[in-house]
Amino acid sequence: VGERLYLGMDFGTSGARYALIDMEGTIRAEGKREYPLYMSKDTVDWLCSWKATLHSLLEDVPINLRPLIASISIDGTSATTVIIDSATADPLCRPLLYNESCPDALPAVRSIAPANHTVCSGSSTLCKLVSWWNSNDSNKESALLLHQADWLLWLLHGTLGVSDYNNALKVGYDPELDSYPSWLISQPYSRVLPSIQAPGTSIGSIKEDIRTQFGFPKDCIVCTGTTDSIAAFLAARxxxxxxxxxxxxxxxxxxxxxxxxxxxxxxxxxxxxxxxxxxxxxxxxxxxxxxxxxxxxxxxxxxxxxxxxxxxxxxxxxxxxxxxxxxxxxxxxxxxxxxxxxxxxxxxxxxxxxxxxxxxxxxxxxxxxxxxxxxxxxxxxxxxxxxxxxxxxxxxxxxxxxxxxxxxxxxxxxxxxxxxxxx
Ligand code: ADP
The missing domain is CATH 3.30.420.40 (ATPase, nucleotide binding domain)
Known part of the structure; x- marks a missing residue:
């Protein structure tokens, strides 16, 4: 059995980085990319930018080390929300960034969530979802909510609808019950919520086209991620x-x-x-x-x-x-x-x-x-x-x-x- 390596990528507020480590945690390669600013109709096309950055980081991983990579995970900014069509995977709106606020959804969210719950903040993922839900009449049946890290990981594994309980906290997931709470399940938009795993859980094999494009091994898996600040805490071990x-x-x-x-x-x-x-x-x-x-x-x-x-x-x-x-x-x-x-x-x-x-x-x-x-x-x-x-x-x-x-x-x-x- 040869040496195996583990790839982590961070999609932070100002740019993205990768770190490639061995089993002992020794860094074998690392690198950094700024987000390219692709414009579409006067706004930044973030999905396009993140995808390009993902591919750039994968290309930056030394080509001789790529066949040794056993698994990959990604962290993203907390409460950065992507809503897509679960049938076509096309976005149903532009991504709503971590620091964007949707105060229009606050009264509705406050009326269903327990007092002072973390979702009762205009920038929470739940406020973003409710704001979108209330201002759209089409595509509701097939909508799916993903966090930034989930969407990027999906580009690698191809299975729609998986997230982790760190990213899902701000949409209302209860990590103690290990399920969505009843006050959320009872809402019509709860069907757009992703299924939840612990951070660092294998989702599945890397997609064949990505695998061959970059030269990853056949058994390379993709794992659930977390938020950027939790990933920074994990780094300190x-x-x-x-x-x-x-x-x-x-x-x-x-x-x-x-x-x-x-x-x-x-x-x-x-x-x-x-x-x-x-x-x-x-x-x-x-x-x-x-x-x-x-x-x-x-x-x-x-x-x-x-x-x-x-x-x-x-x-x-x-x-x-x-x-x-x-x-x-x-x-x-x-x-x-x-x-x-x-x-x-x-x-x-x-x-x-x-x-x-x-x-x-x-x-x-x-x-x-x-x-x-x-x-x-x-x-x-x-x-x-x-x-x-x-x-x-x-x-x-x-x-x-x-x-x-x-x-x-x-x-x-x-x-x-x-x-x-x-x-
Ligand atoms: P940010 O939160 O902006 O990412 P950084 O982690 O880069 O911040 O840290 C920047 C801060 O570190 C600055 O506000 C600066 O005052 C502080 N800093 C820089 N050098 C020193 C130093 N020698 N001693 C104490 N603080 C420092």
């Missing part, structure tokens, strides 16, 4: 309850693996299922974007080097870019607090980094108070992960081991799902 990933990008987001599911709409806290565990998440409005208001990345680097991370900063800030915070304090009126500013830029930066670390600690404490597994170790992703002094400050404030995640690319997480599906 935080596989035990209590392991967490803090993402220090423009904003601060924390994700914790828990044995218990928790939900609290006041704080925007909700849980995604990951097999027999729960991925609990919360996102604050603080983060690196505030740092950029005061310092360039070069300055951040230089000033950070002069910080003594063992000494607690006495400065108590709440760094926000604009008014309002959601997690770990729900207060839409909270004002940014970044004063008094000391003369020394080193002291100022120290105070900001320390204050963000305290918000992070408060976030993990809130998750525990809401019933999640207690955090034991934190991996870090995002632009702030490379700041070693900040890592040491956070380690002291959190009282936990903190390190940089070895892998943070969503494509790597998707490759791990391909590996899982091939087991």
């Amino acid at each position: 935080a596989t035990q309850p209590g392991k967490a990933v803090t993402s220090l990008g423009s904003t601060l987001a924390i994700k914790l693996l828990s044995t218990k599911r928790i939900e609290d709409s006041r704080f925007g806290v909700y849980s995604h299922r990951l097999d027999d565990k729960w991925l609990v998440g919360g996102a604050s409005n603080t983060g690196g974007a505030v740092l950029r208001q005061f310092f360039t990345d070069v300055q951040l680097d230089k000033l950070s080097k002069q910080i003594n991370p063992m000494v607690a900063s006495p400065l108590d800030y709440y760094p926000l870019q604009a008014v309002g915070e959601r997690f770990p304090v729900a207060d839409p009126e909270m004002e940014p607090r970044l004063h008094p500013r000391p003369e020394s830029d080193v002291e100022y930066l120290h105070g900001i980094l320390e204050s963000i670390a305290r918000i992070e600690a408060k976030g993990y404490t809130l998750l525990k108070d809401l019933g999640a597994t207690k955090v034991e170790e934190v991996f870090t992703a995002g632009g702030g992960a490379k700041n070693e002094k900040w890592t040491m400050i956070r380690q002291r404030v959190l009282g936990l081991p903190v390190s940089r995640a070895l892998q943070t690319e969503a494509a790597y997480g998707a490759a791990l799902l391909a590996l899982k599906g091939a087991q």
Whole structure:
């Protein structure tokens, strides 16, 4: 038996990437593509663009490694919705992107869903579906809803109507019951919903024409995917309850693996299922974007080097870019607090980094108070992960081991799902 490899592809907000890994998780090849902008009637033809990008990524995989690929998986942006005709597979409308809102559907959705359910947001997949359903009279009988990742995977396996419970959360799927809830099943549009598998489940063999076009092996399978942010969490391989990933990008987001599911709409806290565990998440409005208001990345680097991370900063800030915070304090009126500013830029930066670390600690404490597994170790992703002094400050404030995640690319997480599906 020769070596086998596992291919993951990430279709993110700004472009697509692939990662090809072996059984140990070592990266054998990786690459990146921007989305080409195909226009049709003055709007971007996203389906055309995604399909072209998929083919470009497959062509970018080194030709000598393609025959070794045992399985493929894909993640896509959450709540990016494609509605097609199940008989012809032709799209029935343009794809509705993750950040598009359909507020016209909110009253109808609110009237059927439990209060504060994740579908009660204008950009949810369910609002997109209901908005389409209410504004169309034809093709309803044969319509089928897919998420971006499902549609891309369908191009590879050819079986219509399969999704995963991470992508399906925002259409209302109940991952605890492992079915669509009765309040959704009873709606006339529930028949357009796809069937659901766990992420990283084999859907079937790769289509023969794709297989021969790119040179994949006969036994190559295609597996269900997930959303881009879950794939990024999977990349860090935080596989035990209590392991967490803090993402220090423009904003601060924390994700914790828990044995218990928790939900609290006041704080925007909700849980995604990951097999027999729960991925609990919360996102604050603080983060690196505030740092950029005061310092360039070069300055951040230089000033950070002069910080003594063992000494607690006495400065108590709440760094926000604009008014309002959601997690770990729900207060839409909270004002940014970044004063008094000391003369020394080193002291100022120290105070900001320390204050963000305290918000992070408060976030993990809130998750525990809401019933999640207690955090034991934190991996870090995002632009702030490379700041070693900040890592040491956070380690002291959190009282936990903190390190940089070895892998943070969503494509790597998707490759791990391909590996899982091939087991
Ligand atoms: P995004 O959320 O926009 O994808 P990134 O993960 O690329 O963000 O991270 C960018 C953020 O990282 C910026 O807001 C910047 O302030 C922050 N950053 C960059 N370099 C450093 C550094 N040395 N220390 C702390 N933060 C940094």
